[in-house]
Amino acid sequence: MRYFILGATQARDERGLAVPLGGARLRALLAALALRPGRTVPVADLVADVWADDPPQDSPAALQALVGRLRRALGRDAVVSAPGGYRLAAGREDVDLYGFERLADEGAAQLAAGDAEGAARTLREALGLWRGPALADLPDRSGGDHGVRPEARRFAALRQRIEADLRRGSADSALAELTALTAEHPYDEPLHAQLIRALRDAGRRADALAAYERLRRTLADDLGTDPGPEPAALHAALLAEPPPSRAPAPDADPQGQARGNIRPRLTSFVGRERDIADLRADLARSRLVTLTGPGGSGKTRLAEEAAPPGAWLVELAPLDDPSAVPGAVLSALGLRETQLAAREDRAPVRRDATARLVEHLGRRRMLLVLDNCEHVVGAAAELAEVL
Structure with missing residues (x-):
């Protein structure tokens, strides 16, 4: 028995x-x-x-x-x-x-x-x-x-x-679990040290520094203490490291500079670290990820914060015609005036917007953010599936 x-x-x-x-x-x-x-x-x-x-x-x-x-x-x-x-x-x-x-x-x-x-x-x-x-x-x-x-x-x-x-070497797969565990155990310094190490090993130095700062503030505000030797040593080592040079984004200009149109925000973004970690983990696993929620819940800002350098944001709110969705994506990518053409008799033939997007994006690896899709959701979903 x-x-x-x-x-x-x-x-x-x-x-x-x-x-x-x-x-x-x-x-x-x-x-x-x-x-x-x-x-x-x-x-x-x-x-x-x-x-x-x-x-x-x-x-x-x-x-x-x-x-x-x-x-x-x-x-x-x-x-x-x-x-x-x-x-x-x-x-x-x-x-x-x-x-x-x-x-x-x-x-x-x-x-x-x-x-x-x-x-x-x-x-x-x-x-x-x-x-x-x-x-x-x-x-x-x-x-x-x-x-x-x-x-x-x-x-x-x-x-x-x-x-x-x-x-x-499984730092990436441990991040979501560690984010949840440190939220559940805010004073557990060994867990926080593991989270800082995982972020560092995943190449996210800035996030690792931010994780230390959250621990420091929590301990100071709630317990009146400072982080112990292990997280403090990790923090000192991170500060001593030169910032890592960024590899060119998969979608880059001829000079190798990362492109994209998501501009850095001037305000900080706090309190949704677990959401960012979950979203980045989903993006690593899936080609299509959808954020849903009521208006004003922060979907756009969350997408911008989670997006890697070189991502493109397409604002669909101004559209009133679903058929204009592919053209709006072309415009956001700066391709409206560019003719991607098939040549016969050496003469350019204008292609439709979706075909031009497929030809342009098919040669690249990038993140495309379609924002405010609700009123044109059918056309946005159709384009996302095609791409």
Whole structure:
């Protein structure tokens, strides 16, 4: 029999089939016993774990009745009576919590030995055993007390898995997760240090400096402290680095200068770092990304902030004719007066706007932002699909 307490309490037989357990008290009793596999748990401790602050009047008799029900569910030999208490006939290897701890220790050792690939695999396997909060079926007080250590181990393993990913060069894939985690844990300096490193390793030096500044302000405003040695050292190293030279954008003029028509804003943009990180991650995976939301929610500014150098913004708000959408894109790209022509008899033949766009853009890799599409959405969608 295998027992699972990292989430809702479960028991599974040798075929991997779940054993029906019945009510909440029965699951709480099994969780309390599985927490100490092979050990005799005193009656008083089991009563406290199962009923917390509301024990029955004759709690030893109530516990004995509950043990009888658990034996009927698991088999009479699964729970052993012992002087002063009861014992689950199982070893640590039969309980998912201790399988997690074994794998977490193994992954930590691999990381310490410099095996980032192995550590990432092992720690992912360890974290994959979690299906919810530890000891979720124990009452709030006792469940919280017993769950503190497993949850702390889980968080440590998560940090180590992210560390393994960063060491094996997966900074880009870690960014969205780290952005969410640092928002959830604003005072966790090791996590913030990992976010700063991930941004630095992804070539986003300015964002890494901004991430440090957010941490510094949060700690100063809320706790009256400064960042510790690790984030401070990262910040100093970033300041010491010369700004990276930008490679020419995929759409560049003959002199190699990045083109595009999105001008830098004079005002700062704060509070939507996670949205920017998510949007950039989507752009790295998908050729078409759509931002939706009510008017005034900041879609245009978000698109501008997330866009790389060389991106082009096409403003569709002034249009009242959907058929004018391709022409508006041509104008935004500065191609309205340019004839991209097929030549027959050496004479230029004017092409329609969509065909000219396909010919021009087909040779380039660029980001095109179609803004304010609502009133011409059909034509904008058709053009986006063609491109």
